[in-house]
Amino acid sequence: MNEFVFPSIGEIFWTNPRRSADETRERADEQLRRLLAHAARHVPLYRDLWKRHGFDPRSAKSVDDLRHAPMVDKTPSSKPATSPLTSAAPAKNSIR
Numbered sequence: 001m002n003e004f005v006f007p008s009i010g011e012i013f014w015t016n017p018r019r020s021a022d023e024t025r026e027r028a029d030e031q032l033r034r035l036l037a038h039a040a041r042h043v044p045l046y047r048d049l050w051k052r053h054g055f056d057p058r059s060a061k062s063v064d065d066l067r068h069a070p071m072v073d074k075t076p077s078s079k080p081a082t083s084p085l086t087s088a089a090p091a092k093n094s095i096r
Contacts, residue, residue, distance in 0.1 A: 029062045036060055045072070 019027070036057035039046040050057060053070040060066060 025062075032063055032066075033060065 040050065040057045041047075049055075049070055049072065055069050057069075060069065
């Protein structure tokens, strides 16, 4: 009896019969660059963290470059937040 095995997230989202592995990787890298640019412009937490650690998000060209980015410490801070989490306006089609 063959048991159905659910595909992994990578198999679902990263494989596309119309795209080569290189094209898929380039698309992922482009989306990463857009995400980092957005975070640098609109998320004070990341902008300040990256500035303190000398990380320039424009230098990240691929997922491999993220090893140079500082990690966010998720432990609660004793200091109150001095700025909003984001300066971006809500997305036009976001769920509210």
